Amino acid sequence: xxxxxxxxxxxxxxxxLAARSSRRGVLGRMSAAMALAPAFPLLPVARADAASAPAxxxxxxxxxxxxxxxxxxxxxxxxxxxxxxxxxxxxxVHTCPPGTEPSPVSWIGTCRNPADGRSYVIxxxxxxxxxxxxxxxxxxxNTADREMPIYRPQAxxxxxxxxxxxxxxxxxxxxxxxxxxx
Amino acid sequence: MRFPLLPVLGVLCALGLSALPRPAPASGAMPVVPVVQGHYLVGxxxxxxxxxxxxxxxxxxxxxxxxYFLCTPQGRDYLVRLPNVAFADLSSQDLxxxxxxxxxxxGRDSVPAGATPYTAAEIARLRADPLRxxxxxxxxxxxxxxxxxACPRARELHDxxxxxxxxxxxxxxx
Numbered sequence: 001x002x003x004x005x006x007x008x009x010x011x012x013x014x015x016x017l018a019a020r021s022s023r024r025g026v027l028g029r030m031s032a033a034m035a036l037a038p039a040f041p042l043l044p045v046a047r048a049d050a051a052s053a054p055a056x057x058x059x060x061x062x063x064x065x066x067x068x069x070x071x072x073x074x075x076x077x078x079x080x081x082x083x084x085x086x087x088x089x090x091x092x093v094h095t096c097p098p099g100t101e102p103s104p105v106s107w108i109g110t111c112r113n114p115a116d117g118r119s120y121v122i123x124x125x126x127x128x129x130x131x132x133x134x135x136x137x138x139x140x141x142n143t144a145d146r147e148m149p150i151y152r153p154q155a156x157x158x159x160x161x162x163x164x165x166x167x168x169x170x171x172x173x174x175x176x177x178x179x180x181x182x
Numbered sequence: 183m184r185f186p187l188l189p190v191l192g193v194l195c196a197l198g199l200s201a202l203p204r205p206a207p208a209s210g211a212m213p214v215v216p217v218v219q220g221h222y223l224v225g226x227x228x229x230x231x232x233x234x235x236x237x238x239x240x241x242x243x244x245x246x247x248x249x250y251f252l253c254t255p256q257g258r259d260y261l262v263r264l265p266n267v268a269f270a271d272l273s274s275q276d277l278x279x280x281x282x283x284x285x286x287x288x289g290r291d292s293v294p295a296g297a298t299p300y301t302a303a304e305i306a307r308l309r310a311d312p313l314r315x316x317x318x319x320x321x322x323x324x325x326x327x328x329x330x331x332a333c334p335r336a337r338e339l340h341d342x343x344x345x346x347x348x349x350x351x352x353x354x355x356x
Contacts, residue, residue, distance in 0.1 A: 104237045107228040110220075121215050121223055123232060161228075164240040178223060178232055179215040 058112070059145050067115040073141035077122050080109035080145045082157035083173035086127055088139035094176035096127035102174070103128055104164040107157055110146060110181050119181040128162035130171045221280045225270055234288035239345035249289030250329050250336035252297040257329045259308055260322070261285070262300070268312035275302040277309070294333060319346050 065076040070093040071085055072078075077093060078085070090097035106125040113120060133139075148156055162168045215223065223232065230236050234245035242248075251257035262268060262281060270277050282299045315321050323343045330336050 104231065105229045105241060108223050110224070120212065121220060123228070164237045177212065178227075179213040181220055182214050182217050 077175040079111035086172040089133035100127040121178040249293030253333035262308035268309035274306040
């Protein structure tokens with residue numbers, strides 16, 4: 001019976017492997033690999049992956065928020081505003097229009113800026129002293145991230161904050177940044 | 183739908199109880215609001231002011247004033263038994279930290295010498311006995327009289343009570 005080329009090749013390779021290695025050495029290396037395998041998930045790569053943790057759940061508003069146009073209801077600072085945007089009425093995102101004065105009190109919200117992924121404390125301050133601003137309906141906003149019912153008035157935007165001002169007439173609302181939330 | 187604030191303030195603005203970062207410009211480095219200060223801002227700072235100054239006559243100022251309440255045991259208890267404080271959505275430890283921030287940081291020099299910070303146990307005891315008074319303004323007025331008796335320099339606390347009495351007289355007038 002003739003010996004095929006493949007048989008000779010297999011025999012040669014097996015003999016060379018047997019000549020260069022010991023069964024004890026193979027068993028030792030396999031045992032070491034099995035013993036060390038459970039340690040690998042604890043190495044820095046795995047820990048870094050765990051530290052990145054699940055991403056915070058975003059609200060509907062936060063998913064649609066933008067950071068370019070402050071005269072739109074979906075501007076990020078407007079996550080909890082109820083009223084007319086002063087930016088549509090001759091004022092700005094944190095300035096009152098001429099002929100009105102800011103309320104000395106406000107209500108406080110926390111909004112996420114999609115540009116940097118950070119949250120900021122926002123003071124929603126009403127501008128008072130003129131009738132409600134007549135402008136596009138697109139500037140009439142009512143968002144409610146982290147808002148509470150009126151029985152927790154300090155966290156409700158269903159309140160007109162025009163008191164402590166010369167006039168209690170509501171005109172529009174601003175959204176000033178107080179600082180970055182920690 | 184929005185409502186005028188004053189009718190709602192029967193409870194809120196009677197409270198004797200806003201950090202120190204001022205409203206920041208739209209750009210540049212933003213101050214980071216510490217957690218305890220964030221609790222104050224979200225729970226109290228809207229009415230009492232970011233800096234603890236609210237104009238005094240409609241809502242009591244805190245800056246440089248709130249510490250006077252620690253001149254008497256009744257005044258010390260009053261600050262925590264106020265409904266919006268007692269019912270705050272915070273643990274007693276977090277509430278103690280916040281009240282201590284309000285009293286000792288915002289209150290500054292108004293805190294009498296030797297006054298000690300509130301502990302979580304003290305807060306837990308006091309908030310379990312919130313004020314249940316229809317006439318909260320009247321009660322505050324009596325507390326303030328006691329405080330002024332113990333600390334005469336606290337007399338500016340009465341500015342709010344005087345203004346409130348004037349508003350009520352105006353409302354009751356025919």
